[in-house]
Amino acid sequence: MVNELKPQVRIIPLGGLGEIGKNMMALECGDDIIVVDCGVQFPDEDMPGIDLIIPDINYLRDRVDKVRAILITHGHEDHIGALPFILPELNVPVYAPGLAHGLISSKLKGRKATREAQAYAIEPNQDYQFGKAFTVSWFRVCHSIPDAMGLVIETPIGPIIHTGDFKIDHTPVDGRKIDLATLAHYGAKGVALLLSDSTYAEVPGYTASERVVGEALDRAIGDATGRVMVATFASLISRVQQVVDAAVRHDRHVTIVGRSMVESVQVAQELGYLTLPPGIMKSLAESRKLPPEKVVLMTTGSQGEPTSALVRIAKKEHRDVEIMKGDTVIISATPIPGNELPVSRTIDNLLRQGAKVLYDRVATVHVHGHASQEELKMVLSLVRPKYFVPVHGEYRHLMAHAQLAWDLGVAEGGIFVMEDGDVLELSEDSAQVVEQITAGPIYIDGLTTHDNTSEVLRQRRALSKDGVVVVVIPSQNGAKSTPAETPKVVSSGFINDSDTDVLFQELVEELQQILAANPEYHEEPQLCKSKVRETARDFIAKATNKRPMIIPVVLES
Numbered sequence: 366m367v368n369e370l371k372p373q374v375r376i377i378p379l380g381g382l383g384e385i386g387k388n389m390m391a392l393e394c395g396d397d398i399i400v401v402d403c404g405v406q407f408p409d410e411d412m413p414g415i416d417l418i419i420p421d422i423n424y425l426r427d428r429v430d431k432v433r434a435i436l437i438t439h440g441h442e443d444h445i446g447a448l449p450f451i452l453p454e455l456n457v458p459v460y461a462p463g464l465a466h467g468l469i470s471s472k473l474k475g476r477k478a479t480r481e482a483q484a485y486a487i488e489p490n491q492d493y494q495f496g497k498a499f500t501v502s503w504f505r506v507c508h509s510i511p512d513a514m515g516l517v518i519e520t521p522i523g524p525i526i527h528t529g530d531f532k533i534d535h536t537p538v539d540g541r542k543i544d545l546a547t548l549a550h551y552g553a554k555g556v557a558l559l560l561s562d563s564t565y566a567e568v569p570g571y572t573a574s575e576r577v578v579g580e581a582l583d584r585a586i587g588d589a590t591g592r593v594m595v596a597t598f599a600s601l602i603s604r605v606q607q608v609v610d611a612a613v614r615h616d617r618h619v620t621i622v623g624r625s626m627v628e629s630v631q632v633a634q635e636l637g638y639l640t641l642p643p644g645i646m647k648s649l650a651e652s653r654k655l656p657p658e659k660v661v662l663m664t665t666g667s668q669g670e671p672t673s674a675l676v677r678i679a680k681k682e683h684r685d686v687e688i689m690k691g692d693t694v695i696i697s698a699t700p701i702p703g704n705e706l707p708v709s710r711t712i713d714n715l716l717r718q719g720a721k722v723l724y725d726r727v728a729t730v731h732v733h734g735h736a737s738q739e740e741l742k743m744v745l746s747l748v749r750p751k752y753f754v755p756v757h758g759e760y761r762h763l764m765a766h767a768q769l770a771w772d773l774g775v776a777e778g779g780i781f782v783m784e785d786g787d788v789l790e791l792s793e794d795s796a797q798v799v800e801q802i803t804a805g806p807i808y809i810d811g812l813t814t815h816d817n818t819s820e821v822l823r824q825r826r827a828l829s830k831d832g833v834v835v836v837v838i839p840s841q842n843g844a845k846s847t848p849a850e851t852p853k854v855v856s857s858g859f860i861n862d863s864d865t866d867v868l869f870q871e872l873v874e875e876l877q878q879i880l881a882a883n884p885e886y887h888e889e890p891q892l893c894k895s896k897v898r899e900t901a902r903d904f905i906a907k908a909t910n911k912r913p914m915i916i917p918v919v920l921e922s
C-alpha cells in the first residue's frame with residue numbers, strides 16, 4: 366500500500382546492453398521519460414542488403430507524451446546515428462555536448478522529416494530540468510572523440526550516474542581531463558545507481574594515453590620516405606589533430622580523402638575542436654602536385670568497410686588514389702570484433718601493392734577509447750553506488766564488469782547484469798528486474814524497415830546459399846479437355862545453366878504427370894502451388910543435394 370506512494374525509477378535499456386552498438390537507454394519516473402543516446406549499429410556479413418540497425422522504440426512510441434528529451438553523451442555514430450530515423454517519430458528536443466551537437470546538426474540538415482527537430486548544445490556542470498522528475502548535468506570524460514561526457518541524473522530516489530563511453534587519460538590530446546572530482550563529490554553524497562561503460566572490462570591494467578599514439582605516429586611519419594596514408598575512424602578527431610601536428614613537424618601537408626571524414630573534420634574545425642595551421646590542409650588535386658615526401662593522406666576504412674576509401678585504394682578501385690611504391694600506410698584503429706577478416710584482407714592487398722603497413726600489432730599506432738579494469742575500479746570506488754548496472758558491452762563484458770564491482774565490494778544494494786529490453790525498477794530501498802519488453806533490432810533496408818520477426822533476412826540468406834528456382838504452371842483453362850501447356854522452370858544462383866537442362870526437363874515431366882493425375886489442382890491454385898513446391902523441392906534435393914528457394918507460380922485463366 367505504501368509502495369504506491371514511494372517514488373520509483375524505471376531503467377529501460379533499448380540498445381547497447383548485451384551487444385556493442387546502437388546505444389539507447391530510457392529512464393522513467395512518474396510522468397517523465399528521458400532517453401540517453403540514440404545510436405546505430407552496423408550490419409555484419411550475415412545481414413545481406415541491410416544498411417543500418419537502429420533500436421526498437423516501441424516502448425517510447427506507446428508513451429510518447431511522457432518523453433521529455435534525448436540526452437547525448439558524445440558524437441560517435443553508435444550514440445547519435447539513429448537520430449535521423451527516430452526523431453521524426455518522437456519529436457522531442459535533443460541535448461548534446463558541443464561537438465556532438467555540431468555533428469548532429471550536420472546530420473539532420475536537409476532531412477525534411479527532422480526539420481522541426483530542436484537540438485541544443487549543453488554546457489558541462491550546469492543543471493538542466495526535464496519534466497518534474499529529472500535534473501541533469503553533464504560532466505567531462507576522456508574518450509576517442511573530444512567533448513565526450515557522462516551524466517549526473519538527479520531523481521526522486523537519488524542521483525544516477527551514467528559514465529557514457531570513457532577512459533581515464535591524464536594527457537589527452539585536447540588537454541581536457543576526466544572530471545573525477547564530480548564523481549567523488551557525488552560518491553561522498555551517495556549515489557543510487559551507477560551505469561558504467563563495460564567495453565574493455567576484460568582487459569587488465571590501464572588503457573594507454575593518447576600521448577603514446579601521438580609519439581608513435583610522429584615517429585612513423587618522420588621515418589617515412591614516401592607518402593604516408595593514415596586510416597582511422599571518421600569521428601576520431603583527436604587522431605586527426607595528432608596527424609596534423611606530426612605533419613607540421615615533418616614538413617608535410619595533410620589531405621582528407623572520403624566524404625564522412627571530410628564532413629566531420631569540417632564540423633570539428635568550425636567549432637574549434639581542431640587546430641589546423643594555415644596552409645597545412647591541401648585538396649587531393651593539390652596534393653598530387655606535391656612530392657611524395659610532403660604528403661599525408663587521411664582516409665576512412667580502418668575497419669575494412671567495403672565502400673571506404675582505404676579498401677577501394679587497396680583493391681585498386683579508387684578513382685583518384687592508388688598505392689605507389691614507397692608508401693607507408695598506417696591503420697590507426699583496432700578492428701572492432703567481427704571486422705578482423707576484412708581488415709586483414711585490406712592489409713594483405715596493401716602489402717601486395719608494395720606499401721609498408723603499420724597497424725596495431727606491429728606499432729602503437731592506436732589506443733582505444735574505453736577504460737580498462739583499473740580505471741573501471743577507480744570509478745566504482747569513487748562513486749560507491751548503492752546499485753550498479755554495467756552498460757555498453759556484449760554479455761561477457763557486462764559480466765566481467767559486474768565481477769569487478771563484486772570483488773571491490775561496492776553496490777551492496779545489488780549488481781544487475783541486464784540486456785536490452787530488461788526493465789529494472791528502483792526505489793530508495795529496493796531494486797528488481799520486473800519485466801521484459803521487446804527491444805530487438807530494427808533493420809534499415811533502403812527506404813523500408815523490418816524487425817527480426819520479418820522473413821526477408823531469412824529469405825536473403827537462403828537465396829545466398831542455394832539460389833532460387835521458379836516453376837511456372839501455365840493456365841489450365843479450367844477445362845480438362847484442353848491439353849495442358851508445359852510448365853516452365855528457371856533458376857538463378859542455383860547451379861550452372863548447362864547442368865539444369867536435363868534436370869529441369871525431368872522435373873517438368875514429373876510435374877506434368879502429377880497435374881494430369883490430379884485434375885482438382887486446376888480449380889485450386891493454392892493446393893496446386895504447395896504440391897508443386899513440395900515436388901520440386903524433393904526432386905531437386907535428391908538430384909543435386911541443394912535446397913534452393915522454390916517459387917511456384919500458378920497462372921490463373
Ligand SMILES: [Zn+2]
Pocket residue numbers: 439441444508530734
Ligand atoms: Zn564512443
